[in-house]
Amino acid sequence: MARVLPVVVALILTVYALIDCLQTDSARIRMLNKAVWVALIVLIPVIGPVLWLAAAKHRAGPRPAKPVTPPRAPDDDPEFLRQLRNLDDEHEQLLNDWEASLRRREEELRKDDDGDNPPEPPQRPDSSSEEELGKRSDSGDDDVR
Incomplete structure (x- = not known):
């Protein structure tokens, strides 16, 4: 187990550094180009990934502090x-x-x-028109879509 642990750590470090290198924008890489960094990471097992993580990328400057305003009710x-x-x-x-x-x-x-014009009460439709309306609503044939 003690012999396998350093190999596993070196492999994980190499895979992480390789993925990070491949996903990093070329404009953020300093010193060498991306292809040379990939070769260094793969060919030099522990030193290549450590160099990549320590020195290869431009680090973003400190983020400006957001003004802290307490929430208001x-x-x-x-x-x-x-x-x-x-x-x-x-x-x-x-x-x-x-x-x-x-x-x-x-x-x-x-x-x-x-004035002399009293309002007229609303008129009811005659019974024949009521029957006609009832037939239309019952038949369903008049409702064409």
């Missing part, structure tokens, strides 16, 4: 509260417009009722 966010206030104002205005329109229509109806 909606009732602590002034922008959210402003939007709610605007929404309330819009709804209030819409409701007032509806009420004014309803009052105006009621006044128009009262004026019409005061």
Whole structure:
């Protein structure tokens, strides 16, 4: 077991470095080109993969720190509260417009009722047309799609 462990570690290191080398963009590789690095990794068992992992790639610079802002509850966010206030104002205005329109229509109806033209009750269709409608709805042949 003690003799096999270094071989397994070297094999795993070589496979990892080879896959990493093949997947790395050529623009990020420094010193040698990709084909030479692949040859070094495969031909020099432990040193090639270690060199690849240690020195071959340009490392990305440190990431800029994200500004840490604590999460806000909606009732602590002034922008959210402003939007709610605007929404309330819009709804209030819409409701007032509806009420004014309803009052105006009621006044128009009262004026019409005061005149000599009483509103006529809705007329019922005669019985023959009701029978015709019943036949159409029952037969199903009239419904062509």
